Amino acid sequence: MTIAGSDSGGGAGIQADLLTFAAHGVYGASAITCITAQNPSTVDGIVPIDPDMIAKQMKTVSDGFPVTAAKTGMLYSAEIIREVAAADISQGIPVLVVDPVMVAASGARLLKADAISAMCNDLLPQARVITPNLHEAEILCGHAISSVDELRQAAHEIGDKYDVACVAKGGNLGGEDVVDVLYDEGEESVFTSPRVQVRQSHGAGCAFSAALTANLARGMLMKDAVEAAKSYVSGALEHARAIGDHYPLHFFWRARLQAD
Numbered sequence: 350m351t352i353a354g355s356d357s358g359g360g361a362g363i364q365a366d367l368l369t370f371a372a373h374g375v376y377g378a379s380a381i382t383c384i385t386a387q388n389p390s391t392v393d394g395i396v397p398i399d400p401d402m403i404a405k406q407m408k409t410v411s412d413g414f415p416v417t418a419a420k421t422g423m424l425y426s427a428e429i430i431r432e433v434a435a436a437d438i439s440q441g442i443p444v445l446v447v448d449p450v451m452v453a454a455s456g457a458r459l460l461k462a463d464a465i466s467a468m469c470n471d472l473l474p475q476a477r478v479i480t481p482n483l484h485e486a487e488i489l490c491g492h493a494i495s496s497v498d499e500l501r502q503a504a505h506e507i508g509d510k511y512d513v514a515c516v517a518k519g520g521n522l523g524g525e526d527v528v529d530v531l532y533d534e535g536e537e538s539v540f541t542s543p544r545v546q547v548r549q550s551h552g553a554g555c556a557f558s559a560a561l562t563a564n565l566a567r568g569m570l571m572k573d574a575v576e577a578a579k580s581y582v583s584g585a586l587e588h589a590r591a592i593g594d595h596y597p598l599h600f601f602w603r604a605r606l607q608a609d
Contacts, residue, residue, distance in 0.1 A: 353422025
């Protein structure tokens with residue numbers, strides 16, 4: 350199940366999560382937290398869903414399906430975060446992946462300032478793994494990150510602070526390679542891959558956390574699940590197609606390769 354906002358442009362949020370779930374052969378359900386007016390270049394509006402309705406969506410999905418893993422995306426407000434955290438406990442969801450969505454690639458704020466403390470206090474400690482990008486990791490660890498060594502240290506700090514596995518993503522560090530760091534139960538794994546030269550990366554973070562969730566739901570070990578999710582997103586970026594003025598991820602790139 351994905352618990353996140355709707356992206357009217359189709360490239361991120363709930364839409365990206367469900368496409369990624371389908372690409373991994375798992376059935377996806379959803380609890381929508383916000384409706385947005387956006388495309389890969391801009392966010393023109395955000396309307397949050399009533400927190401009680403979000404909890405009802407989570408309960409109804411959990412009543413109807415055996416939810417083996419869930420992920421969160423855009424939660425927007427402290428009220429929504431607290432409701433999602435409470436519903437996660439009451440529904441007994443076995444594995445929770447938290448993508449701490451705070452700021453869109455376009456620069457639009459997707460999490461209210463007063464909601465950060467609710468996320469840190471109420472939601473992150475319930476997660477099995479969290480997947481912050483560079484800027485989100487800086488907020489969570491409280492200091493700037495400008496090198497791979499500092500990214501590694503941040504993954505350790507965040508993981509220890511919230512007693513969760515942390516995948517600190519280093520895509521915004523620059524360089525020819527992209528380095529991501531997993532810190533899980535005292536063990537560190539570093540994943541390095543060639544940087545894919547793309548015009549847009551809108552939805553890449555959503556796709557990564559959704560792929561990770563799908564992999565964990567299928568029973569993969571954390572390290573293997575992270576590595577597979579990273580490979581999936583690299584392929585989705587590499588095979589992105591021009592649609593109008595944008596280059597959305599190709600969520601079914603593996604099926605295309607098999608067809609060719």
